[in-house]
Amino acid sequence: MFLFFISSGLFLGWTLGANDASNVFGSAVGSKLIRFRQAAIIASIFVVLGAVLQGAGGSHTLGKLGSVDALGGAFTVALAAGMSVLWMTKSKLPVSTSQAIVGAIIGWNFFTGNPTDMNSLTTIVATWISGPILGGIFAVLLFLLLQFILRKRKIHLIKLDAYIKYALLIVGAFGSYSLGANNIANVVGVFIPSAPNIVLDFGFFTLNGTQLLFLGGGLSIAVGIFTYSKKVMMTVGNSLMKLNAETAIIVVLAHSLVLFVFSSQSLSDLFVRIGLPAIPLVPVSSSQAIVGAIIGIGILKGGRNIQINVIGKIAIGWLLTPIIAGLFAFFALFFMSNVFNLKVSSNPSKYVKGDIVVTDDAKVSIDDKTKSIENFYPSDKEVATFKLYKPAVIIVMIILLLVIIYQLYVISRLKEKDKLEEYQESIDRYDTQQILLAKELKTTNDANLKLEKEIDVKEKEQKKIALSIIRKNEILSTLKTEIEMLKSKPEETLKYADLNTLKLLIIENLSVENERKSFNTYIRNLNESFYKNLELEHPGLSENEKKLCSLLRLKLTSKEIASILNITPKSVEVNRYRLRKKMNIKKNEKLSKMIRKL
Amino acid sequence: MINIFKTSKAVSLSIDQFFDKIDLGTLNFKKGVQNYIDGNLNEFAQNLKSISILENEADTIQRKIENDFYLHSLMPNYASDILNLLESVDNIIDRSTDVLSQFDVERPHMPEAIKKDYTELLNLTVRSAENVVPAARIFFTSPDAVKDRIQKVLFYHRETDVLSNNIKRKIFQEFDSLKLSEKIHLRYFALHIEQVSDTCKNIAHQLSSLVIKIKM
Numbered sequence: 001m002f003l004f005f006i007s008s009g010l011f012l013g014w015t016l017g018a019n020d021a022s023n024v025f026g027s028a029v030g031s032k033l034i035r036f037r038q039a040a041i042i043a044s045i046f047v048v049l050g051a052v053l054q055g056a057g058g059s060h061t062l063g064k065l066g067s068v069d070a071l072g073g074a075f076t077v078a079l080a081a082g083m084s085v086l087w088m089t090k091s092k093l094p095v096s097t098s099q100a101i102v103g104a105i106i107g108w109n110f111f112t113g114n115p116t117d118m119n120s121l122t123t124i125v126a127t128w129i130s131g132p133i134l135g136g137i138f139a140v141l142l143f144l145l146l147q148f149i150l151r152k153r154k155i156h157l158i159k160l161d162a163y164i165k166y167a168l169l170i171v172g173a174f175g176s177y178s179l180g181a182n183n184i185a186n187v188v189g190v191f192i193p194s195a196p197n198i199v200l201d202f203g204f205f206t207l208n209g210t211q212l213l214f215l216g217g218g219l220s221i222a223v224g225i226f227t228y229s230k231k232v233m234m235t236v237g238n239s240l241m242k243l244n245a246e247t248a249i250i251v252v253l254a255h256s257l258v259l260f261v262f263s264s265q266s267l268s269d270l271f272v273r274i275g276l277p278a279i280p281l282v283p284v285s286s287s288q289a290i291v292g293a294i295i296g297i298g299i300l301k302g303g304r305n306i307q308i309n310v311i312g313k314i315a316i317g318w319l320l321t322p323i324i325a326g327l328f329a330f331f332a333l334f335f336m337s338n339v340f341n342l343k344v345s346s347n348p349s350k351y352v353k354g355d356i357v358v359t360d361d362a363k364v365s366i367d368d369k370t371k372s373i374e375n376f377y378p379s380d381k382e383v384a385t386f387k388l389y390k391p392a393v394i395i396v397m398i399i400l401l402l403v404i405i406y407q408l409y410v411i412s413r414l415k416e417k418d419k420l421e422e423y424q425e426s427i428d429r430y431d432t433q434q435i436l437l438a439k440e441l442k443t444t445n446d447a448n449l450k451l452e453k454e455i456d457v458k459e460k461e462q463k464k465i466a467l468s469i470i471r472k473n474e475i476l477s478t479l480k481t482e483i484e485m486l487k488s489k490p491e492e493t494l495k496y497a498d499l500n501t502l503k504l505l506i507i508e509n510l511s512v513e514n515e516r517k518s519f520n521t522y523i524r525n526l527n528e529s530f531y532k533n534l535e536l537e538h539p540g541l542s543e544n545e546k547k548l549c550s551l552l553r554l555k556l557t558s559k560e561i562a563s564i565l566n567i568t569p570k571s572v573e574v575n576r577y578r579l580r581k582k583m584n585i586k587k588n589e590k591l592s593k594m595i596r597k598l
Numbered sequence: 599m600i601n602i603f604k605t606s607k608a609v610s611l612s613i614d615q616f617f618d619k620i621d622l623g624t625l626n627f628k629k630g631v632q633n634y635i636d637g638n639l640n641e642f643a644q645n646l647k648s649i650s651i652l653e654n655e656a657d658t659i660q661r662k663i664e665n666d667f668y669l670h671s672l673m674p675n676y677a678s679d680i681l682n683l684l685e686s687v688d689n690i691i692d693r694s695t696d697v698l699s700q701f702d703v704e705r706p707h708m709p710e711a712i713k714k715d716y717t718e719l720l721n722l723t724v725r726s727a728e729n730v731v732p733a734a735r736i737f738f739t740s741p742d743a744v745k746d747r748i749q750k751v752l753f754y755h756r757e758t759d760v761l762s763n764n765i766k767r768k769i770f771q772e773f774d775s776l777k778l779s780e781k782i783h784l785r786y787f788a789l790h791i792e793q794v795s796d797t798c799k800n801i802a803h804q805l806s807s808l809v810i811k812i813k814m
Contacts, residue, residue: 031674031675032671032674033674151740154739154740155739156606156610156613156738156739157673157680157737157738157739157741157812158606158609158610158613158672158673158738159603159606159607159610161606161672161673162602162603162605162606165602166602244675244812244813245675
């Protein structure tokens with residue numbers, strides 16, 4: 001039943017986490033200096049720590065304002081505050097959880113007939129006003145200090161960026177701690193008198209009912225941060241603080257200091273010890289502290305960034321939020337008590353000024369004079385203690401074991417993956433080597449074939465030269481015989497015809513037809529691939545034209561070609577012209593160049 | 599996250615190295631043009647070679663800086679502005695190399711009477727570059743001190759403009775012995791030298807807006 005009733009407080013915690021985390025990390029996440037995941041983890045851890053370790057102070061003051069001594073009443077008060085925040089946020093009205101809960105408690109006081117402690121109310125209202133002002137003062141001082149340091153140190157912008165990233169994390173952690181410490185009272189403060197009287201003993205630390213309540217509240221804030229604050233950080237948080245990174249750090253730090261000051265019992269005690277008045281421990285609005293800090297820096301910079309309407313909105317928030325929440329609470333309590341017969345107060349008429357005597361269930365007595373936190377928690381006599389040392393150790397051991405097993409599994413998977421990758425790599429290497437070897441083999445075979453062909457051609461050439469020598473010898477011997485025959489004839493019988501016969505014989509043998517033929521064969525053998533390409537590209541070429549092409553490929557001039565083909569240079573020119581036409585070569589292109597390209 | 603200190607140190611060092619290259623490039627540009635004007639063509643060729651090497655090195659460093667900025671999400675709000683600034687600063691050495699290369703390729707004929715004016719134009723241009731590089735350098739450590747340097751850059755740019763116009767007027771009105779083609783050629787070289795100072799002016803404007811942005 002208790003868990004059901006506390007749900008309204010947890011809902012309030014969720015809205016707080018969703019909205020107020022952006023005050024701490026909005027600027028850093030919005031400007032992408034820090035990743036949201038990182039910010040959310042840090043914020044959640046420190047919010048919970050702040051709530052559990054330092055959350056009692058604010059709750060104490062709220063308790064003095066009106067101790068909601070029945071679980072039904074606490075549920076209704078928290079629900080009314082939560083609904084007011086939700087409705088006002090939807091209606092785009094300035095709202096603060098701190099002011100809503102105070103208004104709802106006053107509503108409860110009105111409904112149950114408990115008089116409101118005016119001293120506490122005055123302190124709380126004074127804190128609401130002084131919170132933003134203090135935020136502004138802190139911001140101005142810190143800003144001046146930072147400017148001084150930056151001027152003196154002349155840090156490189158890039159290095160400064162790195163420092164800022166770390167500073168944002170540290171300041172954010174501190175801000176989250178202060179937020180948890182100060183605002184946890186808003187979330188679960190009204191439930192403290194109804195908190196179960198239990199102590200969980202974990203051996204090395206204990207958690208009593210109130211601390212468990214704070215832990216639950218802190219966790220609900222953490223859930224709010226994780227589930228919804230990203231959206232707020234990217235929109236509201238970003239638009240609220242269009243500041244550079246250094247100013248953002250100052251603003252967040254000033255805000256955190258305000259929340260810390262109004263929630264630290266130790267600091268308050270220190271003030272008392274040195275003769276100063278005690279600091280009231282009151283939940284203050286995180287957003288208003290931020291706005292105060294921004295305005296402070298705005299004033300320092302010459303008032304350029306000050307938005308008067310923002311100050312007006314804060315003032316409206318101070319008035320409107322408690323009134324709306326009070327009315328909500330009053331009607332909700334009326335509804336709950338009359339419709340559901342819910343017990344909203346254990347003793348509506350009981351009110352003790354100064355001392356607050358609260359529920360019979362909780363049997364908690366708050367000693368107003370000492371204001372000690374320990375006294376605010378349930379007394380040891382009625383407390384049920386659960387020794388959780390052994391279960392806690394076992395759970396921790398199990399978790400550790402699971403983590404170790406998981407790590408071992410991850411390591412073995414990684415090793416397997418590495419082995420597989422290594423194996424795959426060696427296969428790839430082997431395949432590549434094989435391909436390379438095959439290519440090498442092919443290249444060598446091709447080269448061998450080419451060499452064989454060359455040898456063949458050379459042999460033919462040798463044969464041809466040998467034949468030519470034999471033929472030349474034959475001709476010379478024929479000539480010798482003819483001349484000897486002529487010499488043997490008497491001089492007077494020598495005729496012109498005989499000499500002409502000799503001349504014809506020489507002319508006949510001088511004819512290069514045979515050589516030309518063999519030369520052509522030689523050329524053809526040499527240019528076998530060229531001929532193939534030529535036939536493929538230009539299939540309609542005649543044998544003579546192909547020959548011309550092969551000679552042009554050898555960069556021979558028209559004159560040289562003419563002598564080889566035994567035609568006139570003019571004929572070569574004509575043939576070249578015809579060849580150009582057949583091969584469709586443009587006017588600006590060279591025939592020999594085109595042929596060499598084949 | 600811990601590496602960010604190491605990275606930021608490395609990047610700040612790279613930025614300093616980059617500016618060193620630009621500084622050296624400017625000096626080579628000055629020496630190169632002066633050597634050409636004085637007719638020391640061997641030294642000029644050496645200057646051209648040096649500036650080309652420096653340009654390549656500056657480009658390499660610039661690419662490394664860009665890479666680090668994107669890889670480590672450095673200064674996400676100002677990254678593009680800072681990288682644009684570095685790109686513009688790199689334009690100084692690019693433009694200077696181009697000018698020297700044009701001198702090398704085109705070999706403009708420079709009459710004795712105009713040489714002094716070209717030397718003065720070169721000095722003014724180089725002074726604007728010599729002021730803008732420290733301004734860009736100091737932006738990274740003391741953005742407030744940038745303003746003083748910018749004023750000097752703008753002053754030298756204005757002076758360069760005036761002198762460049764005077765040279766052009768002089769070429770076309772007083773040098774009757776020159777052919778029209780030579781006059782046009784000389785005019786272009788006054789324009790080329792002047793463009794280096796224009797680049798410096800653009801950087802000065804970029805710097806002043808960046809200072810406002812970063813101080814907001």
